[in-house]
Amino acid sequence: MTATLSSPSLGPGLDAIFQDVLRRSPAEPEFHQAVREVLETIGPVVSQHPEYVRQKLLERIAEPERQIIFRVPWADDNGEVHVNRGYRVEYNSALGPYKGGLRFHPSVSLGIVKFLGFEQVFKNALTGMPIGGAKGGADFDPKGRSDSEIMRFCQSYMTELHRHVGEYTDVPAGDIGVGERELGYLFGQYKRITNRYESGVLTGKGLTWGGARVRREATGYGTVFFVQEMLAQRDQSLDGKTVVVSGAGNVAIHAIEKAQALGARAIACSDSSGYVHDPDGIDVALLKQIKDVERAPIATYAARRRPGARFVPGRPVWELPCEVALPCATQNELTEADAAALVAGGVLAVAEGANMPCTPEAVRVLRAAGVPFAPGKAANAGGVATSALEMQQNASRDSWTFEHTEARLAEIMGEIHRLCADTAARYGAPGDYVLGANMAGFIRVADAMLALGLV
Ligand SMILES: NC(=O)C1=CN([C@@H]2O[C@H](COP(=O)(O)OP(=O)(O)OC[C@H]3O[C@@H](n4cnc5c(N)ncnc54)[C@H](O)[C@@H]3O)[C@@H](O)[C@H]2O)C=CC1
Numbered sequence: 001m002t003a004t005l006s007s008p009s010l011g012p013g014l015d016a017i018f019q020d021v022l023r024r025s026p027a028e029p030e031f032h033q034a035v036r037e038v039l040e041t042i043g044p045v046v047s048q049h050p051e052y053v054r055q056k057l058l059e060r061i062a063e064p065e066r067q068i069i070f071r072v073p074w075a076d077d078n079g080e081v082h083v084n085r086g087y088r089v090e091y092n093s094a095l096g097p098y099k100g101g102l103r104f105h106p107s108v109s110l111g112i113v114k115f116l117g118f119e120q121v122f123k124n125a126l127t128g129m130p131i132g133g134a135k136g137g138a139d140f141d142p143k144g145r146s147d148s149e150i151m152r153f154c155q156s157y158m159t160e161l162h163r164h165v166g167e168y169t170d171v172p173a174g175d176i177g178v179g180e181r182e183l184g185y186l187f188g189q190y191k192r193i194t195n196r197y198e199s200g201v202l203t204g205k206g207l208t209w210g211g212a213r214v215r216r217e218a219t220g221y222g223t224v225f226f227v228q229e230m231l232a233q234r235d236q237s238l239d240g241k242t243v244v245v246s247g248a249g250n251v252a253i254h255a256i257e258k259a260q261a262l263g264a265r266a267i268a269c270s271d272s273s274g275y276v277h278d279p280d281g282i283d284v285a286l287l288k289q290i291k292d293v294e295r296a297p298i299a300t301y302a303a304r305r306r307p308g309a310r311f312v313p314g315r316p317v318w319e320l321p322c323e324v325a326l327p328c329a330t331q332n333e334l335t336e337a338d339a340a341a342l343v344a345g346g347v348l349a350v351a352e353g354a355n356m357p358c359t360p361e362a363v364r365v366l367r368a369a370g371v372p373f374a375p376g377k378a379a380n381a382g383g384v385a386t387s388a389l390e391m392q393q394n395a396s397r398d399s400w401t402f403e404h405t406e407a408r409l410a411e412i413m414g415e416i417h418r419l420c421a422d423t424a425a426r427y428g429a430p431g432d433y434v435l436g437a438n439m440a441g442f443i444r445v446a447d448a449m450l451a452l453g454l455v
């Protein structure tokens, strides 16, 4: 459902703020959805803090500090010229330099980048690290493009972006369609244009050129660490649990890897063509080979795997009963009907590895059924938190071990879980991670903005 002026009232004051958002940013439904979800939960905090109202903190947080839109011209392998649109929305820098990923996907628009940037502000605040929030990308479709086409696109994108980023200004990373390969081409172009080996300008880098161990794994691993904490609240663990994951990219692969390492059986994952069901448990090495190396569709997995694995085209992976569901693909991919199917199948916990993958209706179904639900801004914060650890290593010219970094990630996810759970309980909604995450993130950003004056 798209939030509109006729959506149920948020209460006095908040309705006016939301109407302003709709008026200023029309035709950006995902952005409206993200803002509305925060406004729906933030009332009790605002009513206890008249200074937030006086200083118009909600109005200021809803409005990005800066929105950059630029042309990205590039030539394909046949010499044909293409023009894409690039974006960087520098959302909020109260807590530190702007920080957040870049997404290359044909669906990217200003509204998508703004919703992602808005979420990033709260998520980054929850990590407790000194990072503001941003997001960027382009409506470029990397599917089927050669390495050299990807390189030329990245070089053209960075030729403009370099004016806006820097270790102390704005530090991009990867997201959908942007991984180590793309970050390498982006970093190479930045270094060439600026003549500076400024490692801290990007995170998610390769290990031989300034990257940090565990960044590649961090979002998926972190989501699973968060689920461990959710289950522990109910004296349960992942051991022996059946897990279903959507997506088959960076977040999905590493969520599956960690869930299996902790004794769960991850039986399915997907891409935009359909899902694979492998009742014996997904073979992660094969999945990495197909998705990371060959960049082939998920059907290839079933074709290569033992006969028990099957590919189901065009169906949601959520039709498979499971105890833990991890949506790790893209926004609004888990609908009301999918949530009802998960509840009917006996799901015990749902955690968003992706950004806003569950529709508001799906979240309502899960909450009404009493299923613990972790929003992305808490559950997938391990990626950006480890990016902040990468910045820390770059600044100190250090390189930590895998074990040390993973232990730090697990500790941070535990702290985020505690913060969300404690905040929800303090405001009379124990177990409500959505409310806890929104309130705790908001308070951190709002207090920093108050301290910095009217900026
Ligand atoms: N990479 C990171 O560190 C972080 C990523 N995220 C979020 O996680 C999600 C996934 O990102 P990555 O794994 O990095 O991207 P990726 O590009 O590595 O993988 C995305 C995967 O989702 C699949 N997909 C896309 N649309 C789909 C659909 N409609 N149904 C099923 N599968 C679909 C793609 O085929 C691909 O396998 C995104 O929402 C992203 O914003 C969140 C935090 C950090």
Ligand SMILES: O=C(O)CCC(=O)C(=O)O
Pocket (backbone or CB within 6 Å): 099, 100, 101, 102, 120, 123, 171, 172, 173, 174, 175, 203, 355, 380, 381, 383, 384, 385, 387
């Ligand atoms: O690591 C980062 O800076 C960004 C990760 C990201 O884009 C996200 O958390 O959605």
